[in-house]
Amino acid sequence: MAGRLTTHVLDTARGRPAAGLRIELFRLDPASGERISLKETRTTADGRTDAPLLEGEKLEATTYEIVFDVGGYFALEPGVSDPPFLDRVPVRFGIADASAHYHVPLLASPWSYSTYRGS
Numbered sequence: 695m696a697g698r699l700t701t702h703v704l705d706t707a708r709g710r711p712a713a714g715l716r717i718e719l720f721r722l723d724p725a726s727g728e729r730i731s732l733k734e735t736r737t738t739a740d741g742r743t744d745a746p747l748l749e750g751e752k753l754e755a756t757t758y759e760i761v762f763d764v765g766g767y768f769a770l771e772p773g774v775s776d777p778p779f780l781d782r783v784p785v786r787f788g789i790a791d792a793s794a795h796y797h798v799p800l801l802a803s804p805w806s807y808s809t810y811r812g813s
Contacts, residue, residue, distance in 0.1 A: 697793045698749035701760060702812070703741045707768075707803035711741025716763035719747050721756060722786070729759060753796075759786045760798055768804040778804060785809050 699719075703712035715737045720729040735743050747760070765781030768774050780802070789796055797812035 696750040697753040697789075697791070698746040698795050699753055699758070699789070700746050700795070700797045701743060702797070702799040703737050703762060704799070704801050705741075705767075705803070706801050706806075707771075711739065712737055712767055712800075712802065713739045713741060715741075715767040717743065717747075718761040718763075720759040720761070721754070722759060724756060753789065753792045755789055755792045757786065757788045759784055760800075761785075762800050762802065762807075764800075764802045764804075764807065767802075771804060774804045780804060780807065783807050787811075 701717065703715050705712040717735050717737065718731065719733040721732055722729055733747060738744060762783045764783045765778040768778060783800065783802065785798060785800065787798060798809060799812045801808045
């Protein structure tokens, strides 16, 4: 079975998927810790991406970082401060088994977020 990395973003302030939220994916170089940009995409109407962020041979057992542009997503929302309380939310995580499915959801509002390893 080929491994894959997916995500899903939910807007907990409005109780719906976070459509159009910008996502950046980075791999961390094990030697230097430098972030290497792999992909930039946006969520669809259901808060997911059109395709896995990585899959198959592109998914390696290493450390990754997904940066969610929460500030940009909520920028047009009335009552959200400028600058926003939350802006770019980085989630750094490790993949130990590149043949497994790793799902990294984000539950976000203008003032809080949480994440976990989903299924």
